Amino acid sequence: MADGPRRRLRWRPAHPVVTAFAVLTGALCLLPLMFVVYIAATSGWQVIADLVLRPKVGALLLNTFALLGLVLPLSVALGLGLAWLIERTDLPFARFWSWLVVAPLALPAFVHSYAWSAFMPRFHGLGAAVLVSILAYLPFVYLPIAAQLRRLDPALEEMAQSMGKPPHLVFLQVVLPQLRLAIMGGALLIGLHLMAEYGLFVLTRFDTFATVIVDQFQSAYSGPSANLLGGVLVLLCLMLLGLETGLRGEERYARVGGGAARGRMVQALGKWRWIVLIVPAGLAALSLGVPILTLGRWLWAGGAEIWQFEFILPALSQTAVLALSGALLTTLAAIPMAWLAVRAPSKVQRWLEGSHTYVGALPGVIIALALVTITVQVALPLYQTVATLLFAYVLMFMPRALVGLRTSIAQAPVELERAAASLGRKPLAAVWHTTIRLAAPGAAASAALVALGITTELTATLMLAPNGTRTLAMRFWSYTSELDFASAAPYAVLMILFSCPLVILLQLQADRPERG
Amino acid sequence: MLVLDGVTKLYGGQPGVRDVSLTAPRGGRTVVVGPSGSGKTTLLRLIAGFENLDAGSLTLSHRSLCKAGQSVPPHRRNIAYVAQEGALFPHMSIGENIGFAVPKSDAGRSARIGELLERVGLPPEMIARRPHELSGGQQQRVALARALAQKPDLMLLDEPFSALDTGLREAMRDMVGDLLAEAGITTILVTHDQAEALAFADHLVVMRAGSVADAGPPQRLYAQPADVETARFLGEAIVVTGALENGVAHTPLGMIAVNHPDQGRAEILVRPEHIVLGPDGAKGVITHRAYRGAQWRLEIKPDADVPSIIVDVPATVEHQPGDVVFLQVAGKGHVFA
Numbered sequence: 071m072a073d074g075p076r077r078r079l080r081w082r083p084a085h086p087v088v089t090a091f092a093v094l095t096g097a098l099c100l101l102p103l104m105f106v107v108y109i110a111a112t113s114g115w116q117v118i119a120d121l122v123l124r125p126k127v128g129a130l131l132l133n134t135f136a137l138l139g140l141v142l143p144l145s146v147a148l149g150l151g152l153a154w155l156i157e158r159t160d161l162p163f164a165r166f167w168s169w170l171v172v173a174p175l176a177l178p179a180f181v182h183s184y185a186w187s188a189f190m191p192r193f194h195g196l197g198a199a200v201l202v203s204i205l206a207y208l209p210f211v212y213l214p215i216a217a218q219l220r221r222l223d224p225a226l227e228e229m230a231q232s233m234g235k236p237p238h239l240v241f242l243q244v245v246l247p248q249l250r251l252a253i254m255g256g257a258l259l260i261g262l263h264l265m266a267e268y269g270l271f272v273l274t275r276f277d278t279f280a281t282v283i284v285d286q287f288q289s290a291y292s293g294p295s296a297n298l299l300g301g302v303l304v305l306l307c308l309m310l311l312g313l314e315t316g317l318r319g320e321e322r323y324a325r326v327g328g329g330a331a332r333g334r335m336v337q338a339l340g341k342w343r344w345i346v347l348i349v350p351a352g353l354a355a356l357s358l359g360v361p362i363l364t365l366g367r368w369l370w371a372g373g374a375e376i377w378q379f380e381f382i383l384p385a386l387s388q389t390a391v392l393a394l395s396g397a398l399l400t401t402l403a404a405i406p407m408a409w410l411a412v413r414a415p416s417k418v419q420r421w422l423e424g425s426h427t428y429v430g431a432l433p434g435v436i437i438a439l440a441l442v443t444i445t446v447q448v449a450l451p452l453y454q455t456v457a458t459l460l461f462a463y464v465l466m467f468m469p470r471a472l473v474g475l476r477t478s479i480a481q482a483p484v485e486l487e488r489a490a491a492s493l494g495r496k497p498l499a500a501v502w503h504t505t506i507r508l509a510a511p512g513a514a515a516s517a518a519l520v521a522l523g524i525t526t527e528l529t530a531t532l533m534l535a536p537n538g539t540r541t542l543a544m545r546f547w548s549y550t551s552e553l554d555f556a557s558a559a560p561y562a563v564l565m566i567l568f569s570c571p572l573v574i575l576l577q578l579q580a581d582r583p584e585r586g
Numbered sequence: 587m588l589v590l591d592g593v594t595k596l597y598g599g600q601p602g603v604r605d606v607s608l609t610a611p612r613g614g615r616t617v618v619v620g621p622s623g624s625g626k627t628t629l630l631r632l633i634a635g636f637e638n639l640d641a642g643s644l645t646l647s648h649r650s651l652c653k654a655g656q657s658v659p660p661h662r663r664n665i666a667y668v669a670q671e672g673a674l675f676p677h678m679s680i681g682e683n684i685g686f687a688v689p690k691s692d693a694g695r696s697a698r699i700g701e702l703l704e705r706v707g708l709p710p711e712m713i714a715r716r717p718h719e720l721s722g723g724q725q726q727r728v729a730l731a732r733a734l735a736q737k738p739d740l741m742l743l744d745e746p747f748s749a750l751d752t753g754l755r756e757a758m759r760d761m762v763g764d765l766l767a768e769a770g771i772t773t774i775l776v777t778h779d780q781a782e783a784l785a786f787a788d789h790l791v792v793m794r795a796g797s798v799a800d801a802g803p804p805q806r807l808y809a810q811p812a813d814v815e816t817a818r819f820l821g822e823a824i825v826v827t828g829a830l831e832n833g834v835a836h837t838p839l840g841m842i843a844v845n846h847p848d849q850g851r852a853e854i855l856v857r858p859e860h861i862v863l864g865p866d867g868a869k870g871v872i873t874h875r876a877y878r879g880a881q882w883r884l885e886i887k888p889d890a891d892v893p894s895i896i897v898d899v900p901a902t903v904e905h906q907p908g909d910v911v912f913l914q915v916a917g918k919g920h921v922f923a
């Protein structure tokens with residue numbers, strides 16, 4: 071760059087440096103997977119057989135499949151029905167119901183089950199686990215279906231009608247096939263959450279791999295067993311991912327042409343119009359009414375006593391510090407990969423990006439287990455430190471940060487980078503001063519999403535946090551474990567307050583058209 | 587036969603279509619033509635049943651489709667609709683698209699699909715392709731085959747050729763015309779292209795601002811339109827004012843024969859092809875010329891107080907801007923009532 075202005079004009083992107091960073095973060099993201107492989111490779115068949123081929127593991131598998139087998143179809147059916155009612159019929163107050171269906175996302179899953187175990191203490195086991203899971207995770211499948219329903223070309227449905235198909239056949243043959251990707255994407259997300267969730271299933275007293283792994287980990291640090299169960303759990307997650315990829319296939323449901331979309335006809339519900347209100351109202355009563363009722367009751371019963379600010383304030387500040395620094399780190403770590411993905415797409419880049427995004431599918435327990443094992447074995451000084459905890463957050467929330475960053479970098483014109491470079495800036499500086507600055511608002515939004523995720527993260531925090539750490543989620547959890555529901559209530563309220571922006575963001579995002 | 591009587595559709599108080607009455611004869615080709623926003627698409631959507639009438643009635647082969655609150659849903663009308671964009675089902679192959687309306691149990695189903703594909707001029711191997719793998723023109727052909735497969739009582743075509751380039755467009759129009767005539771299907775075609783309208787129609791309907799401005803055989807509409815706007819919409823028009831007397835109009839362009847008994851002043855339509863440049867007549871000066879291959883298109887400003895007029899003359903005759911010419915009207919003028 072020093073040899074004259076002519077060189078400067080022929081600026082080439084700083085691939086080597088950026089790629090090196092992206093390879094580094096990608097390699098770090100692969101650590102949990104390498105851990106699983108390492109465990110499998112070093113344990114030996116006998117140990118694996120002893121620890122994995124046990125009735126206990128069989129029971130856990132059965133539980134997991136029962137959970138998936140019930141929650142997924144029921145959520146899809148419910149999400150589909152609600153999306154259809156809200157988007158396609160003259161249901162009264164449709165927009166209002168749409169917000170109410172998404173609102174339960176503001177409650178972390180373990181707050182849902184806290185509310186239910188306080189509301190109906192004897193309600194537990196598979197039934198409770200299924201019900202609370204559906205209530206907590208339904209928005210994950212409702213949102214994409216509703217968005218896709220809005221985007222479908224109404225001309226296709228009209229065409230099918232004019233070709234003699236009555237409404238129910240139009241739905242089955244034309245609408246439903248075009249919702250397939252949305253349905254499977256939503257179901258996959260729920261499935262991964264079901265595998266990863268810890269708090270919800272502890273409170274509904276339903277054993278899953280995640281709960282058992284954390285138990286074993288906490289009770290006596292029975293490492294090999296927890297690690298091997300972790301391996302099984304990873305296999306299950308990968309299976310779910312593979313299943314979704316296989317079912318999705320190579321289908322492309324691109325809209326052909328772009329005719330001016332006219333308003334579509336809404337289905338008149340006639341005399342059913344007010345009766346079907348039972349569906350969204352009933353759901354809202356269960357998913358929002360019950361938590362509000364129980365929380366309200368405990369807050370009322372607890373009075374001023376439960377607002378022990380000498381505990382609440384430190385928890386608040388610890389959570390804030392962890393969430394903000396975690397979000398900052400995650401965003402910084404995601405920048406090289408996001409920039410490469412937008413500015414230099416290639417086959418290698420896609421592999422690299424895959425190594426960044428797959429960690430999002432791994433349960434927090436796995437990441438925590440991996441980091442515990444790695445720190446204990448090769449970097450003991452890092453064991454149970456804030457650094458390790460933050461690193462876990464970076465891994466868990468990397469995909470979230472990547473998605474947001476990619477979108478905003480894509481919106482910053484590449485010409486500016488070139489112009490800055492031609493004005494004599496060094497390549498990295500040029501990128502920094504143009505694209506990254508322009509992408510800052512979008513990056514801030516995705517960082518906020520990461521921060522919100524960290525605020526309500528429980529599993530990895532419980533397993534990795536240094537002694538003495540007491541975040542909002544940890545405080546909430548320890549009170550709830552002692553069945554001191556009243557003292558837990560203020561922490562739940564705070565976590566819900568912090569999560570409200572998440573709901574608004576997701577609801578607004580769902581309205582935006584998909585990027586090609 | 588399709589009969590519309592007083593059909594009206596309001597969009598938030600604004601009329602999309604206002605008091606439209608028309609008859610599409612059985613087996614015939616009706617063309618609805620009009621400028622953008624005149625309500626053509628709205629009219630077709632009302633006929634197909636995608637939207638409900640606010641007033642009026644719709645009858646197809648003596649079966650009432652829509653009358654005062656009673657509406658037959660689209661899937662019971664057996665009316666095929668081909669949209670401007672084709673609107674193929676993206677999740678189905680070309681074959682499945684064409685066969686969508688044919689019951690799976692039909693014995694000759696796949697044979698019929700293959701035959702239709704051939705009829706619209708597509709190679710048989712396309713049957714397994716997906717819509718996004720076809721060009722715009724090919725998609726349009728598939729849409730047409732799909733509509734034909736349905737054996738509809740009425741075929742609605744909403745600017746089906748507008749995405750195609752000129753040559754293909756005419757070829758497609760002829761092909762569609764032949765296919766429909768063969769099948770004896772009553773057709774309504776919507777377009778904003780007057781040349782296409784005149785070429786395709788047995789029966790022409792001109793729409794303007796949601797209403798029917800004029801309707802009838804295309805020759806009649808071209809030669810004797812109901813009003814000046816219709817005249818101008820269907821082609822180049824020279825409109826002059828003159829005094830009528832005994833079947834002759836005295837105008838600034840000279841005497842023009844008319845078929846009209848009245849006396850008094852009136853507006854008279856002359857088509858440019860009726861103007862000839864001769865040794866005498868109304869004097870004018872050529873202000874512009876444009877070469878069009880077979881002809882020169884001349885813009886001539888008559889001395890008399892009338893706007894410039896356009897005349898096409900054979901390319902073999904040389905005229906320069908600035909030349910003085912004399913205009914005569916051969917043939918009859920049309921008097922607007």
Ligand SMILES: Nc1ncnc2c1ncn2[C@@H]1O[C@H](COP(=O)(O)OP(=O)(O)OP(=O)(O)O)[C@@H](O)[C@H]1O
Pocket residue numbers: 332333597601602603620621622623624625626627628629778
């Ligand atoms: N869904 C709608 N809501 C409100 N107004 C509408 C709607 N559909 C059509 N209109 C209005 O009705 C009028 C007629 O529209 P229409 O689409 O029928 O015109 P068109 O003749 O097909 O025009 P084009 O040649 O541009 O396709 C227009 O003024 C349009 O703005």
Ligand SMILES: [Mg+2]
Pocket residue numbers: 626627628
């Ligand atoms: Mg139109």
